[in-house]
Amino acid sequence: DTGVSQNPRHKITKRGQNVTFRCDPISEHNRLYWYRQTLGQGPEFLTYFQNEAQLEKSRLLSDRFSAERPKGSFSTLEIQRTEQGDSAMYLCASSTIQGGSYGYTFGSGTRLTVV
Amino acid sequence: AQSVAQPEDQVNVAEGNPLTVKCTYSVSGNPYLFWYVQYPNRGLQFLLKYITGDNLVKGSYGFEAEFNKSQTSFHLKKPSALVSDSALYFCAVRDGSGAGSYQLTFGKGTKLSVIP
Numbered sequence: 001d002t003g004v005s006q007n008p009r010h011k012i013t014k015r016g017q018n019v020t021f022r023c024d025p026i027s028e029h030n031r032l033y034w035y036r037q038t039l040g041q042g043p044e045f046l047t048y049f050q051n052e053a054q055l056e057k058s059r060l061l062s063d064r065f066s067a068e069r070p071k072g073s074f075s076t077l078e079i080q081r082t083e084q085g086d087s088a089m090y091l092c093a094s095s096t097i098q099g100g101s102y103g104y105t106f107g108s109g110t111r112l113t114v115v
Numbered sequence: 116a117q118s119v120a121q122p123e124d125q126v127n128v129a130e131g132n133p134l135t136v137k138c139t140y141s142v143s144g145n146p147y148l149f150w151y152v153q154y155p156n157r158g159l160q161f162l163l164k165y166i167t168g169d170n171l172v173k174g175s176y177g178f179e180a181e182f183n184k185s186q187t188s189f190h191l192k193k194p195s196a197l198v199s200d201s202a203l204y205f206c207a208v209r210d211g212s213g214a215g216s217y218q219l220t221f222g223k224g225t226k227l228s229v230i231p
Contacts, residue, residue, distance in 0.1 A: 004158075031217065042119075042205050042221030043159070056216060091158055095217075103149065104219060106159040 002026060004107035006092050012113045013082055020078045021110045025094030032075050033104065034067055035091040036060065043091055049075060082114045117142040119206050121222035128196045129230050136191040136204050136225045144212025148189040149219065150180055153203040162204075165189060166211065176200070196229045203227075 005024040013019050025032045031050050035043035046065070047057045051072035061067075064082075069075040079086055089111050093104040118141045128134045140146055147166055151159040163174025170182045180191045189206060203226050207219040 006158075033218070040223070042207075042223050043219075045218035045220070048217055056218065058218075093159075103161045103164055105161065106151070108158040111156070 004092055004094055004105050006090075006107035006110050008110060009108065010111050010113075012115060015084060015114055016081055018078065018080045019082060019112060020076050021090055021092075021112075023075045023077070023092030023107060024073070025075070025092070026105055027073075029094035029096055029105070030072070031095045032069055033093040033095070034075070034077050035093065037089040037091055037109070038087075046077075079112075082112075084114045087112055087114045117208055117210055117216075117220045119208050119220055119222035121204075121206055121225045123225050124223075125226045125228065127228045127230060130198055131195050134193050134196040134200070134227065134229070136206075136227060138189045138191065138206030138222060139187050140189060140206070140208040141187065142208050142210050144210040146182075146187075146189075147209045147211035148180075148182065149207040150174065150178070150189075150191050151205045151207065151221075153205065153224070159205065162191070196227075198229045198231050201227055201229045 007022045033048040034046040037043040045058050046061050047067050049069040052069050064080045067077045089109045091109045093106045095104045120139045149164045150162040153159050163172050165172045165182045173179045178193050203224045205224045206222045209219050
């Protein structure tokens, strides 16, 4: 598989529960990005990693959100104490070390619904 | 700060006619510009990019875009629209000067409907 893989595709959770999403990037891509997309909006940047180091975080990433990339391969995004406003599509992307000069490859996303 | 404006929420075009989806941007350094397409409940698919060089960039599925530095625009075009082109199109920018962030900033998207 040469694409970016995200799991699960869909997640429905009750308000207050914790959820975790996984992203497997293209194997030779050093950079990994998380974005959030709400209905009718473009994707908004959350955070990015170069290898295992988290180099940038958006202020959208509140204290309830945490992302990891422990071995520089797959990444997880955890949301604690979910709120209805967290309902969105969470997109993962990866790119080469050139930082996206050749484009960012996106996964199909995880759609989160908080009820 | 960097930003992207897609002034049209929706563009309707008849099949076989040329299409244009507009995008203007703002970035402090060198613009790296991208177009992505999104089908319902799917992720983003890369169409084309401008990094440097020719102002006219050719991409996937017959799409092209023209970089205009003076107008800070990067409009997406196709000579002859297909019904299968109906989708949501996003323009994105990042600062390629080396001092900027690696994050892409997206516009709100333009829904393209190609009418048979």
